[in-house]
Amino acid sequence: MFSAGNVGRLLRNLGTYAVGIALAIAGALGLSAAIGLSTVLAAVLFVLGLAAVVVVHEYFGGPL
16 A cells, blocks of 8 residues: 555656656757747757756666
8 A cells, every 4th residue: 555655656656757758859849940949949958858857867766
């Protein structure tokens, strides 16, 4: 059974992971010119998204 600490950790990990994936997707779409973002902004969003996913995997112990 999950304790309150485990549920909080799970929500934090999944929330950070979801935000990272959303940023990476927005950046990738911007870089491919599918949405109207400047190249610099799209690249920054893509890198921030990938960094958030790496943080979840390396420092928080994975999304689950």
